[in-house]
Amino acid sequence: MDAVNLEEQAARQQLFxxxxxxxxxxxxxxxxxxxxxxxxxxDVFQDALVSYYEKSRSADxxxxxxxxxxxxxxxxxxxxxxxxxxxxxxxxxxxxxAHIAVETTLPVAEDKLLNFLETAGKRxxxxxRAFYYDQLPMTRVAQLFGFSGVRSAxxxxxxxxxxxxxxxxxxxxxxxxxxx
Amino acid sequence: xRTSLNEIAAIEDHLLxxxxxxxxxxxxxxxxxxxxxxxxxxxxxxxxxxxxxxxRKQLKHEIEAVHQQLFTQPEHLSFRQKIARIFLNR
Numbered sequence: 001m002d003a004v005n006l007e008e009q010a011a012r013q014q015l016f017x018x019x020x021x022x023x024x025x026x027x028x029x030x031x032x033x034x035x036x037x038x039x040x041x042x043d044v045f046q047d048a049l050v051s052y053y054e055k056s057r058s059a060d061x062x063x064x065x066x067x068x069x070x071x072x073x074x075x076x077x078x079x080x081x082x083x084x085x086x087x088x089x090x091x092x093x094x095x096x097x098a099h100i101a102v103e104t105t106l107p108v109a110e111d112k113l114l115n116f117l118e119t120a121g122k123r124x125x126x127x128x129r130a131f132y133y134d135q136l137p138m139t140r141v142a143q144l145f146g147f148s149g150v151r152s153a154x155x156x157x158x159x160x161x162x163x164x165x166x167x168x169x170x171x172x173x174x175x176x177x178x179x180x
Numbered sequence: 181x182r183t184s185l186n187e188i189a190a191i192e193d194h195l196l197x198x199x200x201x202x203x204x205x206x207x208x209x210x211x212x213x214x215x216x217x218x219x220x221x222x223x224x225x226x227x228x229x230x231x232x233x234x235x236r237k238q239l240k241h242e243i244e245a246v247h248q249q250l251f252t253q254p255e256h257l258s259f260r261q262k263i264a265r266i267f268l269n270r
Contacts, residue, residue, distance in 0.1 A: 012239075012242055013245070013246055016242070017246050017250065020247070020250055021259060024263070025266065028267070038263070042247065046240065046243050046244070046247070049243050050236060050239055053239060110233075113230065114233055114234055114237065118234065118237075125234050128231045128234075129235040132228065132231050132235075133235035133236075133239075134235070158188045158189055158192075161192070161224060162185065164230065165220075165224055168226055168227065168230070169223060
């Protein structure tokens with residue numbers, strides 16, 4: 001199963017490596033100049049990559065600036081918000097805030113559920129990820145997961161939603177604070 | 181498709197706002213009359229949210245793997261040195 005998404009994963013690895021080499025030095029310089037650490041630079045840069053990836057996959061992709069400028073801008077915004085002392089004196093460009101949904105901490109029960117799905121429902125989760133998160137076309141999803149065609153991949157997608165929904169229901173009884 | 185899968189497809193159209201205005205109205209009326217359907221809609225919404233959290237977590241693992249490669253493998257030595265100098269010169 002882990003071989004399934006290998007092709008897509010390899011492409012992402014290439015993309016992230018290139019972006020690291022191209023943009024991370026500038027982010028590191030900015031953070032260092034402001035007195036921040038390597039770990040802080042790494043933290044904000046990685047979340048900026050997630051943000052860029054999600055943006056680039058969504059249909060309404062409108063990164064007006066260059067990719068590098070976008071990732072640099074998000075990193076900078078995140079660093080000021082997370083690490084800069086007395087940041088109320090710094091004016092933040094709030095246009096970035098809309099793009100960033102990367103720092104949600106999960107409630108414990110939901111996190112447990114996620115861990116469960118990662119093991120027990122891996123294949124379904126990977127299929128749903130390919131379709132909803134990576135937004136791959138159904139023809140590509142069918143090909144990656146070895147379905148005979150778009151139709152059987154679509155049926156499987158709905159079956160997976162049903163399965164995860166059932167799991168959520170069952171686990172909600174176990175982790176009673178889940179549906180608070 | 182099975183009836184239950186067709187229902188999941190209809191719920192998806194509702195949640196992702198893919199219904200035509202007429203179909204949307206009809207679906208909302210159905211929901212008002214059917215508490216069971218309401219529950220299914222909200223748990224399906226939860227599925228999409230879990231898929232997003234799951235995917236983001238996997239993506240972060242992939243990014244961290246790239247980071248580890250860049251900061252351990254011999255062919256990336258010059259990149260590493262470049263970054264190290266930035267934090268050394270403070």
